[in-house]
């Protein structure tokens with residue numbers, strides 16, 4: 001009952017100077033809001049990247065040109081960073097040597113796709129039949145490529161879900177013709193949607209035979225080679241076989257072999273580092289907020305010296321005064337925390353999921369609130385102690 | 400004999416580094432239950448300092464202080480706070496009400512700091528006391544809305560809320576005009592006569608001492624003389 005009474009007194013003191021109370025909350029509001037926002041973006045991005053890498057298919061060996069640096073960028077960007085590229089000839093060679101494995105190349109171009117009056121620009125991917133076993137390509141309708149499509153340099157294509165939606169809406173595009181970079185292609189199928197990584201929409205693609213793409217662009221290199229064993233050959237064995245075959249063929253190890261797990265690790269590392277960095281920034285805001293609260297509380301203690309003297313004269317113990325001021329700083333930071341959480345959550349929800357995926361976790365909300373309360377207690381102790389230790393006679397003499 | 404205060408050779412020195420101000424230089428004083436005592440002396444003579452020591456707001460530099468036979472000169476902050484809360488009521492020259500609390504909340508403030516108290520009961524009691532002080536209808540007002548005399552009545556009611564052993568009033572009329580001051584003295588006098596409250600009133604106005612039982616003259620930190628008042632003025636005489 002007494003603690004409730006002291007809490008009421010603290011609340012009352014805060015109400016007397018609303019503007020000051022609000023200003024002293026501001027640092028904590030900004031800090032907590034940014035923490036919530038950062039972690040929700042961080043978790044969201046991590047979640048999206050991981051689920052997409054995983055949907056690539058398990059047990060996939062990934063070959064990229066160049067040495068181990070920048071492998072993440074090599075896959076995610078369309079440009080090759082290799083000095084000596086991988087080629088479709090490499091793919092054909094590996095397929096001959098490893099008949100029990102599925103091996104598919106991936107080469108990307110900027111594709112301007114035209115159907116009727118509408119033109120969109122999307123990512124054109126050249127690959128082969130094996131892509132349907134190795135990559136996450138699943139047909140929603142139509143048919144896959146055949147060996148005849150690949151070997152015959154046929155002008156056929158398969159649309160990603162987003163590409164299909166923007167060009168055809170709800171009608172079935174199979175059998176229709178589109179123009180890719182001014183060359184006519186027959187649409188033979190549509191892929192099931194798979195989602196997006198960060199801002200990259202994985203369904204915003206158009207897939208065509210690697211041979212056709214290379215013939216039309218003159219490009220000889222491929223950015224990635226994916227391989228997957230069809231028997232029970234372990235991944236690392238397949239990776240080792242590919243490695244020795246390619247070293248013989250290239251004369252040196254000018255490529256990198258990775259497994260899906262390594263990408264998962266890398267992506268986790270990248271997003272963790274990113275989140276940690278931003279969290280550090282948010283924490284600085286919180287510490288600054290805490291110092292702000294300490295400042296205001298010190299000013300408030302000085303200003304209310306006489307009040308403290310009066311309270312002590314009528315029997316308030318040091319502990320009562322300590323509690324009252326500690327309660328005030330904690331109420332400031334706690335309410336700041338709640339407001340910050342609300343703002344952070346609202347901002348996270350306002351970010352379009354297609355732009356940056358966000359995921360608000362109860363952990364981040366609980367942590368945000370606890371940190372705010374902790375800040376109030378931590379930075380409130382010193383001013384509260386100062387108040388509690390005032391000599392009652394001195395305090396009463398204070399003008 | 401119903402002695403509630405026995406102070407022996409109290410001294411108080413306010414330290415400033417090496418030097419110090421000797422505010423009290425050895426004061427011995429006894430107060431009996433039901434007494435009404437005034438302490439008078441020039442400014443700076445140590446009246447307030449003595450009152451702070453006797454009121455357990457501060458501890459003496461040396462000397463012995465027995466309150467109800469119990470030595471309180473060596474108690475810690477918490478123990479002193481408890482004594483102030485349960486046994487002592489203060490009335491100050493500056494009223495010392497909390498400006499953001501209503502009259503009623505100011506009055507029950509000492510009860511809030513008493514762990515074993517019932518606030519509802521305290522509020523009822525406060526309303527009764529406010530009524531007898533003639534300011535019941537001001538219960539929900541803030542101190543700033545009250546006149547000086549009314550504020551001092553609130554302070555007196557606050558001093559009484561925990562039924563203290565003794566009430567200390569440090570120049571209770573110092574901030575009031577003489578007519579209002581007399582009204583306050585009248586209330587204090589009635590409390591002593593009708594309810595038997597023991598009171599010590601600090602003043603430097605000789606006209607106030609005429610209605611107290613005993614007058615203690617202080618000068619330069621010493622008791623200069625103590626005078627038993629042979630002709631105690633009554634409330635009716637003060638009224639004029």
Ligand SMILES: Nc1ncnc2c1ncn2[C@@H]1O[C@H](COP(=O)(O)OP(=O)(O)OP(=O)(O)O)[C@@H](O)[C@H]1O
Nearest residue numbers: 413420421422441442443444445446447448449603
């Ligand atoms: N906290 C303090 N620090 C230093 N000196 C003090 C302190 N309190 C009182 N004094 C000094 O002690 C002496 C006695 O002060 P005290 O307040 O007791 O006088 P007083 O008799 O109440 O005077 P007045 O009638 O003006 O209220 C004064 O010289 C004063 O300056």
Ligand SMILES: [Mg+2]
Nearest residue numbers: 446447448569
């Ligand atoms: Mg004084």
